[in-house]
Amino acid sequence: MDLEPFRHCFPIALHDTDAAGVxxxxxxxRHAHDAYEAWIATIGFPMDAMLRDGELALxxxxxxADYQRPLxxxxxxxxxxxxxxxxxxxFKIDYRFQTPDGALAATARxxxxxxxxxxxxxxxxxxxxxSKLRQLLAHSDxxxxxx
Amino acid sequence: MDLEPFRHCFPIALHDTDAAGVxxxxxxxRHAHDAYEAWIATIGFPMDAMLRDGELALxxxxxxADYQRPLxxxxxxxxxxxxxxxxxxxFKIDYRFQTPDGALAATARxxxxxxxxxxxxxxxxxxxxxSKLRQLLAHSDxxxxxx
Amino acid sequence: MDLEPFRHCFPIALHDTDAAGVxxxxxxxRHAHDAYEAWIATIGFPMDAMLRDGELALxxxxxxADYQRPLxxxxxxxxxxxxxxxxxxxFKIDYRFQTPDGALAATARxxxxxxxxxxxxxxxxxxxxxSKLRQLLAHSDxxxxxx
Amino acid sequence: MDLEPFRHCFPIALHDTDAAGVxxxxxxxRHAHDAYEAWIATIGFPMDAMLRDGELALxxxxxxADYQRPLxxxxxxxxxxxxxxxxxxxFKIDYRFQTPDGALAATARxxxxxxxxxxxxxxxxxxxxxSKLRQLLAHSDxxxxxx
Numbered sequence: 001m002d003l004e005p006f007r008h009c010f011p012i013a014l015h016d017t018d019a020a021g022v023x024x025x026x027x028x029x030r031h032a033h034d035a036y037e038a039w040i041a042t043i044g045f046p047m048d049a050m051l052r053d054g055e056l057a058l059x060x061x062x063x064x065a066d067y068q069r070p071l072x073x074x075x076x077x078x079x080x081x082x083x084x085x086x087x088x089x090x091f092k093i094d095y096r097f098q099t100p101d102g103a104l105a106a107t108a109r110x111x112x113x114x115x116x117x118x119x120x121x122x123x124x125x126x127x128x129x130x131s132k133l134r135q136l137l138a139h140s141d142x143x144x145x146x147x
Numbered sequence: 148m149d150l151e152p153f154r155h156c157f158p159i160a161l162h163d164t165d166a167a168g169v170x171x172x173x174x175x176x177r178h179a180h181d182a183y184e185a186w187i188a189t190i191g192f193p194m195d196a197m198l199r200d201g202e203l204a205l206x207x208x209x210x211x212a213d214y215q216r217p218l219x220x221x222x223x224x225x226x227x228x229x230x231x232x233x234x235x236x237x238f239k240i241d242y243r244f245q246t247p248d249g250a251l252a253a254t255a256r257x258x259x260x261x262x263x264x265x266x267x268x269x270x271x272x273x274x275x276x277x278s279k280l281r282q283l284l285a286h287s288d289x290x291x292x293x294x
Numbered sequence: 295m296d297l298e299p300f301r302h303c304f305p306i307a308l309h310d311t312d313a314a315g316v317x318x319x320x321x322x323x324r325h326a327h328d329a330y331e332a333w334i335a336t337i338g339f340p341m342d343a344m345l346r347d348g349e350l351a352l353x354x355x356x357x358x359a360d361y362q363r364p365l366x367x368x369x370x371x372x373x374x375x376x377x378x379x380x381x382x383x384x385f386k387i388d389y390r391f392q393t394p395d396g397a398l399a400a401t402a403r404x405x406x407x408x409x410x411x412x413x414x415x416x417x418x419x420x421x422x423x424x425s426k427l428r429q430l431l432a433h434s435d436x437x438x439x440x441x
Numbered sequence: 442m443d444l445e446p447f448r449h450c451f452p453i454a455l456h457d458t459d460a461a462g463v464x465x466x467x468x469x470x471r472h473a474h475d476a477y478e479a480w481i482a483t484i485g486f487p488m489d490a491m492l493r494d495g496e497l498a499l500x501x502x503x504x505x506a507d508y509q510r511p512l513x514x515x516x517x518x519x520x521x522x523x524x525x526x527x528x529x530x531x532f533k534i535d536y537r538f539q540t541p542d543g544a545l546a547a548t549a550r551x552x553x554x555x556x557x558x559x560x561x562x563x564x565x566x567x568x569x570x571x572s573k574l575r576q577l578l579a580h581s582d583x584x585x586x587x588x
Contacts, residue, residue, distance in 0.1 A: 013475055014488060015171045019164035019220045020345055025354045025404075026162065026327065029320035034454055047455060048515025051314055060319045064358035073166045074489025110319075160328055161341060167492055172501045172551075173470035180467065181307055194308060195368025198461055207466045211505035221342025257466075309467065311460035313514045318456045367460045 003139040005080045006042065008035035012075040022070035029063055032095045032108045035079045043132050055117055056126065061090070062111035069105045076100050082140045086133035089114050089122050150286040152227045153189065155182035159222040169217035176210055179242045179255045182226045190279050202264055203273065208237070209258035216252045223247050229287045233280035236261050236269050297433040299374045300336065302329035306369040316364035323357055326389045326402045329373045337426050349411055350420065355384070356405035363399045370394050376434045380427035383408050383416050444580045446521045447483065449476035453516040463511035470504055473536045473549045476520045484573050496558055497567065502531070503552035510546045517541050523581045527574035530555050530563050 010031055018024040037047050040058075050056060071077060078098050085092035095108040116123040125133070157178055165171040184194050187205075197203060218224060225245050232239035242255040263270040272280070304325055312318040331341050334352075344350060365371060372392050379386035389402040410417040419427070451472055459465040478488050481499075491497060512518060519539050526533035536549040557564040566574070 011478075013471075013478055014165045014167070014492075015173065015471055015474060017166035018161045019166070019168050019342075020161070020351055020353070021166045022353070024162045024327075025357055026320055026323035029323060030454075030456055033318075033320065033456060037452070037454055046515060048313075048513070051455075051514065057314055059314070059316070059361070059364070061361050062359070063319055063361075065356070067353070067355050067357075070353070072489070073492065074487060158331070160324075160331055161345075162324055162327060166489075167498055167500070169500070171474075172504055173467055173474065176467035176470060177307075177309055180309060180465075184305070184307055193368060195366070195460075198308075198367065204461055206461070206463070206508070206511070208508050209506070210466055210508075211503070213503050214501060217500070219342070220345065221340060308459045308461070309465045312455045313458035313460070313462045314455070315460045320456065 003136065005082055005140070006035070006039040008038050008079045008081065010034065010077055010079075012071050012073055012077060014073055016071075017073045022072055025065070025067060028065050028067070028097065028106055028108060031077070031079065031097075032063075032065075032110060035081050035095060036093060036110065039081050043129075043136070045126075045129055056123070057115045057117050058112040059115055060110050061113050063108070065106055065108040067106045069099075069103060071097070071099070071105050075105075077105065083133050083136040084109060084140070086130065086137045088124050088130065091125070091133050150283065152229055152287070153182070153186040155185050155226045155228065157181065157224055157226075159218050159220055159224060161220055163218075164220045169219055172212070172214060175212050175214070175244065175253055175255060178224070178226065178244075179210075179212075179257060182228050182242060183240060183257065186228050190276075190283070192273075192276055203270070204262045204264050205259040206262055207257050208260050210255070212253055212255040214253045216246075216250060218244070218246070218252050222252075224252065230280050230283040231256065231287075233277065233284045235271050235277065238272070238280050297430065299376055299434070300329070300333040302332050302373050302375065304328065304371055304373075306365050306367055306371060308367055310365075311367045316366055319359070319361060322359050322361070322391065322400055322402060325371070325373065325391075326357075326359075326404060329375050329389060330387060330404065333375050337423075337430070339420075339423055350417070351409045351411050352406040353409055354404050355407050357402070359400055359402040361400045363393075363397060365391070365393070365399050369399075371399065377427050377430040378403060378434070380424065380431045382418050382424065385419070385427050444577065446523055446581070447476070447480040449479050449520050449522065451475065451518055451520075453512050453514055453518060455514055457512075458514045463513055466506070466508060469506050469508070469538065469547055469549060472518070472520065472538075473504075473506075473551060476522050476536060477534060477551065480522050484570075484577070486567075486570055497564070498556045498558050499553040500556055501551050502554050504549070506547055506549040508547045510540075510544060512538070512540070512546050516546075518546065524574050524577040525550065525581070527571065527578045529565050529571065532566070532574050 016023050016027045080096045082094050084094040090113040092111050097106040113122050114125045163170050163174045227243045229241050231241040237260040239258050244253040245251055260269045261272045310317050310321045374390045376388050378388040384407040386405050391400040407416045408419045457464050457468045521537045523535050525535040531554040533552050538547040554563050555566045
């Protein structure tokens with residue numbers, strides 16, 4: 001597993017913008033989730049397989065974003081994803097959206113809980129996922145200390 | 148059952164528009180489907196119940212739209228829905244999108260087939276639905292003849 | 295101006311849900327913004343007119359949501375909107391999403407700043423808007439005290 | 442300019458699907474437009490620059506799609522874009538959506554007209570764009586003849 005921060009790039013499409021000429025705020029969350037889906041597959045837990053075959057889901061219980069600068073049609077965006085917290089039944093993911101000039105356009109956070117779908121209640125994260133999240137969290141913290 | 152054409156109203160929201168200042172074309176289909184969901188519930192076949200409880204679905208196999216005039220943020224839109232064709236395994240729905248001044252902004256059509264979800268293939272429409280669609284189609288035709 | 299809490303109703307459409315069978319989290323923000331657009335028009339500041347004619351915009355600088363219970367296709371949702379904070383250059387709006395049985399499905403908050411579009415920087419809210427927001431805030435606080 | 446068919450790949454994200462477990466039909470058009478935006482930039486006419494700086498736009502006047510097979514969460518999709526018609530004031534684009542096994546999942550077509558934004562009416566395509574579209578069309582036809 002690669003311990004480097006996960007990066008996901010996308011352009012601001014016409015349908016991401018609105019008549020005010022900038023990204024419609026809610027679409028940032030769609031892009032955050034695209035990054036999350038790509039990332040969780042790279043650490044060995046592809047969401048589609050989990051949802052289709054398994055008893056578990058990792059629904060969001062919280063989402064938030066701060067918008068620093070407007071994003072416009074055609075802007076190239078790089079989102080960097082990191083593990084912000086890794087509990088036994090939940091975890092938090094941080095997202096930083098930057099343009100090629102390095103300017104921070106937005107940040108976001110999502111909080112996920114492990115849900116037993118049949119029983120409709122939270123349950124412990126699979127041990128392998130929990131272990132990977134903790135390993136990535138430790139690595140993020142070291143990066144932050146050096147930063 | 149009411150045989151009058153089904154009408155569904157909605158405003159063009161900020162998120163419906165794009166940086167060109169007008170409705171992003173694909174969102175017209177979202178609004179058409181909202182009208183379709185509202186309509187099919189009124190004729191006794193609510194989609195959510197059908198999908199949740201039953202073996203059948205009515206997926207789209209074709210969708211099309213023609214855009215006559217741009218729709219802008221804040222425009223009030225009335226969509227009129229009518230049955231354009233009612234077969235034994237499929238049906239066609241027409242949509243007319245008008246602004247309060249009576250101007251035609253767009254038209255759309257969707258074609259739906261009856262799908263047996265377990266078997267993954269088409270099957271006859273439920274007799275009650277088929278019968279209602281034919282009744283509505285006959286009524287639409289009379290309207291058109293008078294029009 | 296009506297000082298009662300503003301209510302906006304909508305059904306969970308098929309396109310609001312995802313393959314996990316529940317509302318895709320980002321779409322809650324779309325619905326919150328629909329409620330916001332409807333509300334701000336009722337207090338005399340329709341967004342479309344503001345964006346089209348004026349120099350000012352009220353972009354979001356923060357958005358967050360907490361998801362208490364899954365929302366499913368066909369659920370009827372009532373969102374109640376209230377002013378949570380009213381500053382000279384920004385304001386905060388709270389949203390409560392409830393199902394007909396009174397259960398709280400989600401809450402959200404958006405933070406808006408007044409932006410001078412030409413200069414690309416924040417500016418004081420129009421006096422009339424600021425005054426209305428403070429009046430609504432005072433009323434919300436009284437409701438909360440009584441609650 | 443590369444005369445080979447333009448290809449654009451994307452995964453079916455969770456938000457592309459609905460509670461029926463498959464791609465919500467309207468989202469196919471969003472993906473078609475993403476391919477279109479990527480393609481038109483490669484032939485030298487990036488949409489964002491055209492919309493931001495110029496007097497011209499290329500709005501859609503027609504869109505249609507046929508759905509052959511359901512697309513599911515996690516499916517990898519390749520869309521192949523080709524010029525289907527190149528007139529003096531309008532053009533048609535065809536899209537084929539295929540999964541990695543080569544199966545055709547859907548086709549779509551969009552029709553665009555050249556619009557003078559200030560005057561709000563159609564106008565001739567820029568000569569350079571018109572010429573490129575005809576060149577690509579001729580190449581597509583040769584491909585089809587050989588096919």
